[in-house]
Amino acid sequence: MRLRRCGTNAVLVEVDSPGEVEAVRAALAAADLPDVVELVPAARTVLVETRPGGLGAVRAALAGVDPDHRAATTSREVVIPVRYDGPDLDLVAETAGLTPDEVVDLHSGAGYRVAFCGFAPGFAYLVGLPGPLRQPRLDSPRTRVPVGSVAVAGEYTAAYPRATPGGWRLIGSTDAPLFDPRRPEPALLAPGHRVRFEVVR
Amino acid sequence: MTRAVTVLATGPQVLVQDLGRPGNAHLGVPPSGALDPPSLALANRLVGNPGGAAGLEVLLGGLVLRAETSCSVAVTGPATPALVNGVPRDSPLHLAPGDVLALGTPVGGLRCYVALSGGVDVPAELGSRSADLLSGLGPPPLAPGDVLPLGTPTGVPVGVDVLVPVRVPDVLVVPVLLGPRDDWFTDPAGQLRAGRWTVSDRGNRVGVRLTGTALEREPGRVGRELPSEGLVTGAVQVPADGAPVVFLADHPTTGGYPVIGVVPPGALPLLGQAPPGTPLVFAPGTPA
Numbered sequence: 001m002r003l004r005r006c007g008t009n010a011v012l013v014e015v016d017s018p019g020e021v022e023a024v025r026a027a028l029a030a031a032d033l034p035d036v037v038e039l040v041p042a043a044r045t046v047l048v049e050t051r052p053g054g055l056g057a058v059r060a061a062l063a064g065v066d067p068d069h070r071a072a073t074t075s076r077e078v079v080i081p082v083r084y085d086g087p088d089l090d091l092v093a094e095t096a097g098l099t100p101d102e103v104v105d106l107h108s109g110a111g112y113r114v115a116f117c118g119f120a121p122g123f124a125y126l127v128g129l130p131g132p133l134r135q136p137r138l139d140s141p142r143t144r145v146p147v148g149s150v151a152v153a154g155e156y157t158a159a160y161p162r163a164t165p166g167g168w169r170l171i172g173s174t175d176a177p178l179f180d181p182r183r184p185e186p187a188l189l190a191p192g193h194r195v196r197f198e199v200v201r
Numbered sequence: 202m203t204r205a206v207t208v209l210a211t212g213p214q215v216l217v218q219d220l221g222r223p224g225n226a227h228l229g230v231p232p233s234g235a236l237d238p239p240s241l242a243l244a245n246r247l248v249g250n251p252g253g254a255a256g257l258e259v260l261l262g263g264l265v266l267r268a269e270t271s272c273s274v275a276v277t278g279p280a281t282p283a284l285v286n287g288v289p290r291d292s293p294l295h296l297a298p299g300d301v302l303a304l305g306t307p308v309g310g311l312r313c314y315v316a317l318s319g320g321v322d323v324p325a326e327l328g329s330r331s332a333d334l335l336s337g338l339g340p341p342p343l344a345p346g347d348v349l350p351l352g353t354p355t356g357v358p359v360g361v362d363v364l365v366p367v368r369v370p371d372v373l374v375v376p377v378l379l380g381p382r383d384d385w386f387t388d389p390a391g392q393l394r395a396g397r398w399t400v401s402d403r404g405n406r407v408g409v410r411l412t413g414t415a416l417e418r419e420p421g422r423v424g425r426e427l428p429s430e431g432l433v434t435g436a437v438q439v440p441a442d443g444a445p446v447v448f449l450a451d452h453p454t455t456g457g458y459p460v461i462g463v464v465p466p467g468a469l470p471l472l473g474q475a476p477p478g479t480p481l482v483f484a485p486g487t488p489a
Contacts, residue, residue: 042430
């Protein structure tokens with residue numbers, strides 16, 4: 001674990017793997033420090049921003065965190081119904097050396113976890129993608145990915161909460177309410193949640 | 202009758218802003234809020250509102266409002282002509298129903314703030330009424346014909362003799378605290394100290410883009426990318442071309458370019474006011 005200062009009121013905690021990111025995030029969330037304003041996990045880091053004077057308590061809490069040991073948290077499981085009708089399904093199958101049906105079985109059979117959110121409100125980067133589906137982005141990004149698209153890129157899979165440009169490979173679509181700012185919990189997926197995709201035919 | 206004002210005209214951009222919605226970055230939601238929070242807070246105080254009430258952030262003037270109700274108004278930020286029914290007035294001022302307030306072009310800065318007694322009472326999203334143009338939260342930019350509901354006044358307007366307007370200096374000196382990725386750059390403090398930049402015309406509420414000295418990476422870091430990591434407001438991100446971007450309130454919550462340093466919160470309001478072409482130098486330091 002390495003701490004990198006980020007201005008007056010924030011620190012970037014750098015670790016080596018998504019599992020360690022989750023361990024640090026979960027431990028800091030459980031510590032429930034009153035001055036923490038933002039707790040932002042990402043690929044290999046956790047950003048912690050506090051009110052002025054709050055960093056001391058963060059450092060103290062981090063001293064007790066073992067990044068190899070994931071805190072036992074009660075994480076919610078979210079099921080997302082998916083129609084596997086994406087325009088890149090055949091490309092993903094071809095790249096993986098599989099049939100499209102086998103891609104559907106692999107993607108819907110795996111268990112995922114929200115590693116972090118970013119890019120757009122409610123856009124969750126899910127880890128747990130089976131090896132054959134870990135594929136590069138498209139050579140040329142689409143100018144508009146339809147809302148609800150289910151996609152893969154690199155070690156992640158995700159569902160698009162709003163129509164945006166994007167270079168991920170699209171394998172399906174969902175009607176799940178991914179983000180609604182009027183809900184008490186606006187984002188369907190938040191860091192630490194477990195996720196499964198369920199085939200809709 | 203409900204308290205309201207009607208928008209008759211806008212300049213380049215008028216947005217509803219309060220102090221934003223911090224605490225949602227883990228959901229991918231930027232903090233947003235006024236780019237010059239002290240000016241918004243001052244305007245609110247002048248009309249008797251709590252500091253966090255929603256007001257209007259007016260880019261380069263041009264706003265024309267008609268009062269549908271009796272209300273107090275304050276205009277803060279850079280010096281901006283304010284006319285009521287065509288007559289120049291100082292802030293705070295009072296509007297009777299039917300009065301028309303028109304704002305001219307600000308001098309010495311980009312954005313003035315208009316507070317109305319009772320505050321702009323549009324629905325809050327994630328605890329804030331701020332327009333967030335990056336993620337599409339909050340009300341869209343105002344347009345002629347929009348009717349803005351006002352809340353019930355809770356305080357008494359403050360009388361003042363003179364308001365000191367915000368003025369961006371001829372050369373903007375911006376403090377920057379090194380890190381978290383200053384080690385990606387050759388002599389980061391030296392490069393920041395020696396460099397000379399100007400504020401580009403491609404800036405917006407997401408960030409101020411700078412043109413000028415290209416910041417050079419350590420040879421071993423050239424052509425590499427960082428895995429995405431969280432960004433704070435004020436982060437000075439350096440894309441591969443070396444031209445820095447200082448992130449403002451509507452910044453993306455994560456990014457993959459290295460952040461050489463962070464501008465402390467107190468220095469950001471003037472950056473949000475700096476017109477394109479403003480010369481800028483950095484004063485690098487190390488976090489305490």
